[in-house]
Amino acid sequence: MSQHSADTPPQHPLRSVFTSNLPAILTQLGISLAVSTYQAGHVILVRAEPDGGLNTHFRSFHKPMGIAHNPRNGSLSIGGANTVWTYRNVPAVAPKVEPQGRHDAAYLPRQIHITGDIDIHEMAYDADGQLWVVNTRFCTLCTLDPDHSFNPVWRPHFVTALAPEDRCHLNGLCMVNGRPAYVTALGETDTPGGWRENKKDGGILMDVAQNRVLLRGLSMPHSPRLYNNQLWLLESGEGSLALVDLPNRTWHTITKLPGFTRGIDFVGPLAFIGLSQVRESAVFSGIPLVERLEERVCGVWVVNIQTGETVAFLRFEEGVQEIFAVQVLPARYPDLLEWNDPLVMTSYVVPDAALADVPPPLKSSSV
Template sequence: NLFMPQTAYVTGAVAIHDLFLLEKDICFVNTLFSCVARVSNRHSFVPLWQPPFITRLMPEDRCHLNGIALQNGRLRYAVALGTTNHAAGWRENKASGGCVIDVPTGEIVYQGLSMPHSPRLYENKLWLLNSGHGELGVLDQDRWQPVTELPGFLRGLAMQGGYAFVGLSKAREKATFGDTPITDKKLQCGVQVIRASTGAVEAWLEFQTGIEEIYDVQFIPNCRHAFVLGFQKDDINRVFNFAEQTPSHGL
C-alpha cells in the first residue's frame, strides 16, 4: 500500500503531536500553543480546547500538552507533562509533574506521572505511557497500574486484538529527557508488541542504526506492507494518482 499526500495544510512549527479525526475534521494536539486544534483553510489552526489552567494561548509550550484519548468520536482524556501556565514550565518537574485531564470537566484526574504520552481508551480502560519510567500501564479508578516496563523512552501506542504496540526511543537529548528515571538506563529504539492481559513481550523490532526516536505508532488494518511518500524527496514528483477517464459525449 502506497500512501501519498494530496492536500497540505500549513500550520507553522507548532510541535504537532497526536493527530486524529473529529467527524471529518483533521485535528491535532498543538503542543506549542497548549491546546487541541483543527486545521483550517484560512488560519494556521483553529483552537478547540485547552486545559483550564492555561489562561492564554501563546507559543510557549507551557505544559507540553501532547496526547488525546477519544471516546465515541469525542475528546475524553488528555495528558500533559505539567500543569504549569508559564513558558516551558513543565521542564521544572519532569520526574513527576505529568498529569491526566478529563476533557469534558477539565478536572485533573491523576498527577505524579513522568512525561506521560499516548493515552488510549481500549476495552473500557485508559491505557497510557508513563514515558519517563519506561512504563506501559492503565489508569484505573484514579490509580496508576503499570503493566510492564520497557527499555526505552516510550512514545506512541496502538491497541489492537489484545496487544499493545509501543514505540521506544533512546532519548539521548539531556535537555528534554534529563532528570527522568530512565536517563541512566541502556535504552533501545524500536517497537515492542505487548500482550495486554499479561504484560509479556510477544514480539519486538529494534532499530540499531539510523533511527533513535519513535514519535508515534499506528495500526493500519488490512495492510501488510505500507509505504508513505513524503514531500522531502524527489519521488513525489514522479508518482501519480489519477481518476479513471469518464466517457465523454463531446466537449
C-alpha cells in the first residue's frame, strides 16, 4: 500500500492511500476516474503517474454530485448545488497543459446552466446527446434548455405534484439503448421527506417506460446500471453491490464493502465503486451498514464482478468523507481546466469551414 498527499493547495488536507496495483490497473485499461465529493466540494481526477504512482487532482465546485460523460463528443457535465457545468474535451489543448506532454485529454469549460436548488443526483446523456438529470427535490427526471430552470419529463406515478419537497428521494438513473430505463428511489412515498420513515428497507427500483415498481424492500438503493446485459445496483444501506434478477423480481448481493456504496462505473470485469463513511446523523441511523460496521471508510473500491473480490482500492484518510459519483474517463491523464486558466483564454474552437479563413501561421497553433 502506498501513501501520498493530494495535488491540491496546502490549506486542504486531503490525504489518501492506495493499493500498489491500482495505478497499473488504470494504466493497463487506459483510463482515469472522475470522482465527486459534495461534502468536500471537489471533483477529483484519479490518474496513474508515469512512474507508477497515483495522482489525485482536485478541482473545486459547489456541492458537486452527478457526473455524466458523453463519449460521442467528449462532453463532461457536473451537477452542483444549483448549477450544471459542462466541459468539452479539446485534444489539441492537452499537450500544452503543464507539465507539457503528459496529458492526453483537456476538458475545457463550455456552458453553465442555472437550475436553482433542485438537489441534482445522477445524470446521463441519451443517444441524441441530451442530458438527463435526476431532480431529487422535485422527484422528477428532467432535461435542460436555455429558457427554463429545468424541463420535467417524468416522475413516479405515486408522486402527485411537482413540488420541491423530496417526497421519495429519487436518485439513480440507468440508461438502456440511449434512453432512460430504470431509476431508484429511497421510498414509494408522496409526502415531504416521507422516504425517511422507512429508509432501512423502503427503497425501490422502477421501470421508467412503464412507470411501475419492479423491486421493493431495497436498503437505500443507488446507481442502477446495465452492464454486460445485466442490471446492477448499489444497495447503499447494506454497503453492497447487487445483481438484479428481473424475471424473478429479486436481487442477489455480490459483495459487501466497508462503506456506504454510491457511484459506480465498469470496465471489463471490474467495477469501480464509491464508498462513503456516512455521517452519524438521523439520515443514516438504523441502516444495516451502520449496524454492521462501527467504522466505515471513504474511497473508491475496485471489485471483480465475476468473483466479488476486492482487487484494489483508493482510500481517503483525511478531508474527504463522502463520495457521490464515480465516472470512468477514456484518458490516462486528463485535466479539467479552470475558468481562468490561460489556455482557456487562448484556445479557440471554430467550425471547420471557418478554418479556411485562419492565416496559416495561426492555424498551425490553433485548436
